[in-house]
Each structure stands twice: as C-alpha cells, then as structure tokens.
Amino acid sequence: MPVTDASSNGPWDAKVQQFHGGQDWAHIDNFVEDFSVTTNAFGMPASAKAAATRAIEHSHHYPPADQEPARSSLARFLWPAEAECAAQKDRLILGNGASELIDLVIRMAPAGSWKPGPFRTQYKEYERSARNNGMELLDADSPDKASVACLVNPCNPTGDYLDLPDLKSWIAANVRPGGYVVIDESMQPWHSPEFRAHSLTSQHDYIQQLLEEQGIAVFVVHSWTKLWCCTGLRLGSVVCPSADHMRAIKKAQVPWSVNVIALAFLNAVVADDAYLRRTWEKTPVWRQQTIDRIAEMFPQWECHGRTFLSWIWVDTKSEDVARKAVDLARAAGVPVRSGLPGYNHPTFVRLAVREPEKVGVLIDAWKNL
Template identity: 55%
Template sequence: MVGSTTVNTVWDTKTQTFHGGQEHRFLNNFIEDFSVTTNYLGTPAGALEAAKEAIHDIHHYPAANQEPAKTSLAEFLWPNGDHQQHHGRLLMGNGASELIDLVVRQCLKNQAQGKGFDYQPTWKGSPWNVQYQEYQRSAATNGFKILEPSNPDRVDMLCIVNPCNPTGDYFSVEPLKAWIKANIATGGTVIVDESMQPWHSADFRNDSLISEHDFAKEMWDEQKVSIHVMHSWTKIWSCTGLRIGSVICPTADHCEALKKIQVPWSVNGPALKFVEAVVQDQAYLDETWENTTRLRAHLVDRLLALHPEWVIHGKSFLSWVWIDMGSQALADKAVDLAREAGVPVRSGTPGYKCLSFVRVAVRKEAEVDVLISAWKSL
C-alpha cells in the first residue's frame, strides 16, 4: 500500500543513514529498547514536566537566542564560574545532527575560500574501524573526499566520536589532543563528538575537551585549526524525541558564522524548557554514575555466561556493550530473537557493516532477564 510504514521502510536508504530506535513502534509486545544508547533511568521526571508545561506556550515562537536555556547549559558545562567567558562559543541545535551539518558546510566554505572552488577537501574519521555514521554521510554529501581511518595523511576535516559509538573505544584527553595534532592539516576543521563522554564519571569535565580552552585557542592562533566539541544531549538525559544538541566553537566568531547559516528557531520551546530544568537535576546524574557501571558489568556477566566465546568491547562506564558474536548468522539470529521478545537490539550490519556484531544498551536487571531468556536458544 502506498504510504504504509513498516520497520523496513522507515529509512530511505538512498539518502539516509540507518539508526536504531525505530522498531519499538512496530512491536505489539514491546518491553524495552536495547537498540539505543540512552540512559537506563529513562527521562528525568522534572525536566519532562517542564517540557510538558511548555506545550501550553506553543502559540508563541521559541526564544530566537535560545535563552535562558543556553545560559543554563553553559553553567552546566562550565560550573566553576567561567561560563560567561565561554558563553559566546556555545550554540544549541535541533539535535547534534543539525550542528554536524552546519560545521561541515562551514568547513567546506572555508576550504573553498582558501584553496579555490575546484579543490576537493579531504575528510577522515576516528582511528577506529567504525563510528557513528552521520559525520561521514554529511561530509560525503557535501563533496569531501573520504579517507580510510588507517590513512596517515593529514586532512582538511577530522571527525572523531569519543567515546566511540558503537565500538566503545576511548581516548583520554591528552592522547586525544596528540591524535588531533598528528592528523589535521593547517587551516583544517575538527569535530570531537563527546555525546557519551559525560558517562565517564562525576569528574567527566576534567577528561574532556570542554575544559581544554587553551588547547583550542593555541590550535586556532598558531595553525588556524578550528576545534568544535559536539554533544547530543538526548542520550545522557534520554530525550531523543526532543532533539537537543550543542556545539562549542573555538571562538565566538566561529559561533556567529554558524548562526548565519542556521535556520531560525532551530530548538523548539519544550526542548528549551527541558534543558533549563534538566541541568539542575544533579540527583539524576549521581544515580547514573553510581549504577551504570554496575549494570553494565551485570549485563556482560550474563552475556558471557550464555556464550563465553563472545568478545565484548567498550569501556566499563559506557551505556552499551559492543558484542562480536563470531558470525553473521549468529548475530542475525540474535537480532531476530530479541525483536520477537519485544527487546530490540542494534544489528552491526546496517550502517556499520560489522556483520558479526550486535550492540546492546545497558538496562535494568529485570529487562536484561528478558533479553537473556530470548537468547538461550542461540
């Protein structure tokens, strides 16, 4: 039937990149979504109520300057009193996806101005074999030459997801800085996606580029390399339907350049109110840091008890596990069984082309029981 939607027709494979988080709407027996890396706690209740309340104001335009939500987010990022100094470098967007596209297009413009419109700029992702695909998709769409991660050449645009989704690899801040210096060309643009980095610990800021102001300034002043720190806030606060992202630019001027090509009212009213409230919910983050590592270890133990030969990747603090099941046939069957049990997982085949891999989100023990039960016949 024309216009009908199924799990197999959600994505236009000619123009879009596959992503998890779509199957729940097609499952009559849905229990829990293991296919997305959102916080096991679910959406923070207070912030959800703030977003609901904002619905009553949808007859008004949202704030064009994203305030006071942007200031609230700046205070969260830089709580030691220097948020005003860096506020002008911060821009919010309709999820990280919008901001990724803005930075890629601005990089393309900068390269054309510096080297001519017939020059094809080069792009490279993380040193790991695969990462979140939206960066490469946007670069390819905008005409960049895509280099393999193993290519040693310096590139015009460098994009790294750190921690890497889905592989779980992670650079602490000093190795990350060294890798950037070794791989970016003079005058180039860098995006470091730290969407999953706040799971690191209560001390996450000190192992993050959000605190490396001198490094960003040095790279810009000495090499004209512009470093952008990207966040999708919809994972740590489990609000993917609201679409909330931010980017920290190297300077306020870089931020202004992005604003010029960003559509107005990019972030809607309920999302702005959500941000205002959620950054105040310290108890939610404390519980996240206290329990995610424990729940992930529990999930790993249950999986290895089922199949000791499986290889599980990823840092202990992350909100998912990346499992190499050894064969595509076994991985495909695991995906099917999980879906049939109402607990969909993320296949490594579409998008990532990791045929024997499956990604499983960290969830509570009772929900893990359902998944393990579904996989007992593997």
C-alpha cells in the same frame, strides 16, 4: 508481528538516508524495552519531563531567538565556575539534535578531504555530511592529514575512548593547518562526576593555541538526548573554537531551530544532580552484570567498551548468530542494534545498558540461540 532480517533498513530510505537505530519499538506489539539505542537506563528525568509538559502551554509562541535561558543554563552545566562560564558561553550554540549542528559545521568547513577517527567504525552522520558536501573521504588509517577530521569520543558503537593526551596526539597527526576538528563527546558525561576535567571543553588554552598558531578550529559536539533520554525532543549543542565561529553557525542555522518544549526540558534537566549521581553509580554496575550474564551463556562472545558506557558492543563471532540474536530480541519485544546496517560489522550487535529485570527478558530470548 513477523521478525525482520537484521540487514533491513526499516523506515529509512536507503538511497538517500543514513541508517540509524531506534525505529523498531513502534512496530512491536509486545514491546518491553528498547536496547537498540544508547539512551540512559533511567529514562527521561521526571523534573525535566514536567517542565517540558508545562511548556506545551506556550507552543503558540515562537521560541526565544537567543535560546535563553536554556543556553546559559547549559553553559553553567559545562563550566560550573562562574568566571569560566562567562568567558566561554559565547562559544556555545544549541541545535535540533546534534545532527543539525554536525551538518552545519561540515558545511562551513574548508573544502578538501575528510577523515574519521582511528576506530573500526563510528557514528555515521559525519561521513554522510562529508559525502554530501563533496569531500574526499580518507580511510581512518590513511597517513594523509585531512581538511576535516571527525572523532566520536567515546566512540559509538565500538566503545573505544581516547584520553586527552592521546586525543591531542591524534589531532596533531591527522589535521592540516587551517583545518577543522569535530570531536563528538555525546557520551563523555557518563565518564564520572569528574567528566568535565576529561573533556576537551576544559582545554581552553589548547584550543585557542591551535586556532592562533595553526588555524585549526576545534568544535566539540554533544547530543544531549542520550544522557537525558529524550531522543524524540531533538536537542544538541556545539562548543565552537571562538564566538565568531558560533555566530557563523547561527547565521546559517534555520531560525527557531530548537522548540520551546526542548528548551524548557534542557533548562530544567541541567539542575537534576540526583539523576546524574544515580547514572554514574548504577550504569557501570548494570553494564558489568549484563556482561557477566552474556559471558556465562556465550563464553565465545566478546564484549567491548569502557566500563562507564551506556551500551555494550558485542562480537558474536558469527554473522548467522548475530542475525538470529537481532531477530530473537525483536520477537521478544527487546530490540537490539545490528552491527550490519550502517556499521558494516555483521558479527556484532549493540545493546544498551538497562535494568536487570529488562536484561532478563533479553537473555531469555537468547536462550534459543
């Protein structure tokens, strides 16, 4: 299989689709590991995989229209306290991946301008949806407040992260009264066992106050396919500012958006505490080990991102070197994500945190740099 140029869009229709990684693996004869996606290094949890497999037997039935019991199970995962869960569950809705929900929220949003988070770049589905809905696109450093502001936190791919006080300050400085705020916390659960306390989903009084006093609606999006390594299932959720906002999404959402296999997977996976404990324990260790190996071989490269993240955003300092790094990784069966297509950062590559043995294959491939 010949290597491809790092700027190639592969199977994506560049005229109408937003580039995304995760496509190379199926076209590599010597595939070893996919470093191009930010999924969990431990792969799909066995208990949830078994539940999803069993659910195939029910594929001749429609999925439950109320998304139960998976929706309630996810609510208990987000808000373990029984009283808190009961109070917040009606603000939660599931979707066919986060991308479906992103698009639905942006379609519901007030007309006007759109603004990304303050980082150098971020996941592009928000911008794509805003452009498709005719919004004026503001730069991240624009002094103007926007009708709709979208921040990926932690930011994929840059690894930047705003703690709650800084996040609230950013919202205050960038959103018009009556506007929408969409915060993507897909990678937030990697933070630590205390991730809920650091999440905007815990800030009930703040969200209600923004809505009542300024008419600002806060939506918190999760793509659960990264944490639980099930991108092929398409599974996301959004916590809305109110039950009425949730019902507005439900009204616009295509019926049976989440299939029986994905619902069964979610219902089981939220109970796998051992999987999460292993994730929190090993991910920072393996991440730092990978950074150390990169630093030893390429001391001029810079690695970015918080220690708990499931990926590393690497500046090679050279467009040519980054392109070769992408091509060599793919040729060795360990594709990484180029920073050029989609993100327009041609000196960067992004690689997922993986077990040391698989990282060794990648490092060996890069010795030819």
